[in-house]
Amino acid sequence: MGELRYNHAVNRAMADAMAADPTVVLFGEDVAGAGGVYGATRGLRDRYGGKRVRDTPISEAAIVGMAVGAALSGLKPIVEISFIDFMTFAMDAVVNQAAKMRTMFGGQCSVPMVLRTQHGGGAGSGPQHSQCLEAWFAHVPGLKVVCPGDPASAYGLLRAAIDDPDPVIVVEHKALYATRVPEPNSLPILSIGKAAILRPGRDLTIVSYGAALRAAAEAAGRLAAEGIETEILDLRSLQPWDEGAVLASLARTHRLLIVHEAVEAFGIGAEIAARMADVGFDELDAPILRVGAPFMPSPVAKALERRYLPNPESVIAAVRRLLA
Amino acid sequence: MGELRYNHAVNRAMADAMAADPTVVLFGEDVAGAGGVYGATRGLRDRYGGKRVRDTPISEAAIVGMAVGAALSGLKPIVEISFIDFMTFAMDAVVNQAAKMRTMFGGQCSVPMVLRTQHGGGAGSGPQHSQCLEAWFAHVPGLKVVCPGDPASAYGLLRAAIDDPDPVIVVEHKALYATRVPEPNSLPILSIGKAAILRPGRDLTIVSYGAALRAAAEAAGRLAAEGIETEILDLRSLQPWDEGAVLASLARTHRLLIVHEAVEAFGIGAEIAARMADVGFDELDAPILRVGAPFMPSPVAKALERRYLPNPESVIAAVRRLLA
Amino acid sequence: MGKTAPTIAKPVSNDVRLRRLYRTMLTIRRTEEALVGLLAEGLIPGFIHLSIGQEAIAAGVMDVLTPADTITSTHRGHGHAIAKGIRLDKFFAELLAKDAGACRGRGGSMHVADIAQGMLGANGIVAAGIPIALGSALAHQTLERDAVAVAFFGDGAMAEGLLHECLNLAKLWNLPVLFVCEDNGWGEFLPTAQQIVFTLDRLAAAHGIPHVPIDGNDVASVAQAAGEIVANIRSGGGPAILDCHTMRVGGHYEGDPQRGRDPGDLAKAAARDPLTIAAKDLSNAAVAKIETEVTADIAAAIAFARLAGEPGWDDAVASVYAADAA
Amino acid sequence: MGKTAPTIAKPVSNDVRLRRLYRTMLTIRRTEEALVGLLAEGLIPGFIHLSIGQEAIAAGVMDVLTPADTITSTHRGHGHAIAKGIRLDKFFAELLAKDAGACRGRGGSMHVADIAQGMLGANGIVAAGIPIALGSALAHQTLERDAVAVAFFGDGAMAEGLLHECLNLAKLWNLPVLFVCEDNGWGEFLPTAQQIVFTLDRLAAAHGIPHVPIDGNDVASVAQAAGEIVANIRSGGGPAILDCHTMRVGGHYEGDPQRGRDPGDLAKAAARDPLTIAAKDLSNAAVAKIETEVTADIAAAIAFARLAGEPGWDDAVASVYAADAA
């Protein structure tokens, strides 16, 4: 029995999509020759040729803008921005162009582009290479945002993103690329907007996504030893997010904790908490809690970075507050 | 008795700061010769000279980056980006550079820069010139964000921003520039992070900021005729925001509505609601509600734009739900 | 790319061509003049940026394009949309933000698009259309279409780094893209001479991209030059720049008081009116006939637009994502 | 700007100067070699980018700067920090993310800064330091300081529009800024010849900015050229470009397997080692003495860094805003 690595799942999603559809192309810095900073695009140029898999110069604004134009003219471009921090150079193309065109042009066109990027800490990469900026994109009507937390979702969400007629931001995580699971029997294309229950439980609900799921799972395991049964929901998709699934879980457990790696303030968790404080208000038996990064740039020092990232201890502490 | 216009208040804040401190400089597109798209910088070059007040080419990324360098080297630059939508070209300098330097360089430096920009609708400017993107900046540790809703705050917050040793984003509103109030007796420099009670009331709390305050005030006036007493809090400062003031008001009214012009989902209101669903949970007698823009780009057509923006009717409808 | 012989879209006799060019220019002119009135009537939301005096560039360049060719435009994009073939009734309805508009009234002046005609949008963001044209050219190249993409931009946009990234990329990938600079001497309220230190010809030379300077107010020259350049791009010659010298007759936006502007400069612009220049080589009868026809077309389009209905709220809310998406 | 006679920071005899330059280069070299070991020990968080083989540029340029002059650097910034005068103990402590580091262990390799020395930061974002240098130059100019700002960037950064915006602005405002391109032929894992179609000399010419190409591995030439150019900038001559041709001896980051790289290319780089070139004009005794001294300095600095304490959590949390702010 083989194993499936996260970065190989990403690779396979692109390879399968390119095999299935000749209009799927890929470009970005070092995606062709080098196979990507995290090896996720390795071998694709060899398989699909230099016309469909291209290295670009270091011109983030232009290459994302090109993806928009390519998507308008018959291609399904996948563009890679190797760190989400570099998206700061390419926001216009995503936010003012891609996101708005379907509405702004009155439905004349789709913009079927995928922007693959990568966020998060754990590698000592410091303040400019560890940010989790997905909340910016989730705030922009017209964009979809997904954030796979395991190899199977990495495959299934990326395939869905490539198939989607609208622009999708796929946010991978640097600390997950090397993670692996036993090769699944099937690797379905997932539905954008659907959460998954990773662990059922009756005492409280943890909503999380991406690499933070690992801290949640570890915490839930330890809490189970004390008889505390945690339900863990993997959002998978942040825009749209599965409000129904969160509400249904809350209706079972009546307690909600949201865990993510992004800075807590104004992060993804804020919207989930806000919605549940509205539509889920009657279900709440306790305050809604969040575990996210404190309001500071990512530390470089390992000990500090460990403390900065969500970890089983910080999750357990929040759960104890929630059940107190 | 004279009157004070919002754009004149902005102008006076800069003029006074430049008079008080020779290191304050101003640059941006058309701020010098033309006096700014909304007239907020008119006359400043004549008064303070072409060395301190400069027109720039259309190079948003470079000019915001220059402000960072200028701030590191002894100036207090005010840079104007005439529409917040254009900040999409200049995010790196603000987010990866200015915001992080105090922490990242271990406290060796301050970055005393001010970025003045302008958001919002009401002028039929359409999807690329009407956005309210302040939540992006509020999510970034190291930045401060203020959003003046009236002429006196426009003056007091901008003075505070210029005095502040850290980078401050001042978000004005295009529909407010021409609004006026009787010339106030005094025009104090305000404290960043402090909210103001615009109207006291016992039945519910509306938290708002910027141009949306007008819809809240109009709604509160109409509701008062029915005996519903609304307390209105003007946040003024979005990062940091005055959690204590919101909580105190909630403790009086036990009902919370947040009103802003930005898209509701993942907007400023999400964080306020999330915090109150945590620290204010025991005070809540009803769900926390929000009125924000629906999840779509700004419409062009006047009737649609009116409906898109927060308005007294949408606020009143939310209040009725809140009191139901 | 190994293309077959270059095709000019509509090769006909010079006189027929000039009349066609004149008609396009006049349509743009009369359309924008009508917009001034409609704006004053309060029927147009937002600002509008007129291309009066600059019509020859849109008319001349578009004359050598096929419907398969794509363009991206700017905030000053009415002329580009019209010359690329948008229906006038849908154009006016769009400017009036009506549901029958080309973009169902959701784009307005700064975002007019006609995707079927290859007009990929006016753009409210300076320089933002340029990489979109590149991407479109990439699609043409990858899918081996006999098509080119054209990026229109103003001289002020030369200060945006995005243009420079795109010049490099276009050349690097030998993309079938034409850069058209509409050099009207202004960027908003400041002469571009006070904004830009380099010249486009020397910038082009640094990139090894052919640069053709042209009198942008002489529509015949524009069409001639564009025809030759586009033919070369079509045959795989790679990107090129058409640098059109023109003048902004009006303000930056309609209603701009043009404070800083020298009246002599305005007079000069009037003297170089592209319609007058073109009319010299046409018979009075031809000019009169075109005037009559264009006037009628525009009147009909405006009548249509005035009567058209408002866009619906629910439609707009439902317009953000594809209905059939996952 | 009407400045007085140009001042070169440290004018002395050629031999003294060359020894100083050699010492700076050797300090960078031995420092980075030591970093390789420390990284392998697991003491350095994150990636590090070494400037081995490129030390002559940092040493030569910084030799003509005063402490009032400012620089901005890149992801490959160790050499710039050292040459600009950062204390070695604080440098190593920073790389080890210790509280005693120059940035209290919160910057690390990619964000080393020494503001007091005018070193405004290494930078994890390609090209991002360039406008910061411009802004610093604007401050020098506005406050009428006798100081220049220097922006270091790699050849790969030439594809970022930001550089182009900055060239235009620097010239437009006649800013006292020197652009130093460290052209090592690579941008990450791809030769820059496959990324960039223009050459910096022609780009500079298009902007009317003086461009000086130089053998970036010959420290004496770098210092000589930098001295002349900086003197001209100081006297109000406006921006200039120093284009340094060098070679990347190692990989993009330490540990990079350098898959696509021709071994002959690596051999060529070794043959052009800037230390060897400089040593030719120095006595063996001088070289040996410098080696001994530098080795001792570095050993002491590393010892300090190893023993230094971890940064505190509460300090970091409290570091985001000024304590005394409103």
Ligand SMILES: Cc1ncc(C[n+]2csc(CCOP(=O)(O)OP(=O)(O)O)c2C)c(N)n1
């Ligand atoms: C990124 C961005 N910055 C600034 C603006 C504001 N703006 C609109 S048009 C314009 C001037 C453009 O000049 P040019 O490109 O020469 O076009 P012209 O108006 O002369 O046709 C500016 C600065 C904008 N729309 N987008």
Ligand SMILES: Cc1ncc(C[n+]2csc(CCOP(=O)(O)OP(=O)(O)O)c2C)c(N)n1
């Ligand atoms: C905006 C941005 N894009 C991409 C990267 C990733 N990256 C880091 S270094 C580098 C190559 C830079 O090449 P060059 O400027 O020539 O510097 P060199 O590494 O050769 O010294 C790239 C692409 C980045 N850090 N920032």
Ligand SMILES: [Mg+2]
């Ligand atoms: Mg212009």
Ligand SMILES: [Mg+2]
């Ligand atoms: Mg390089």
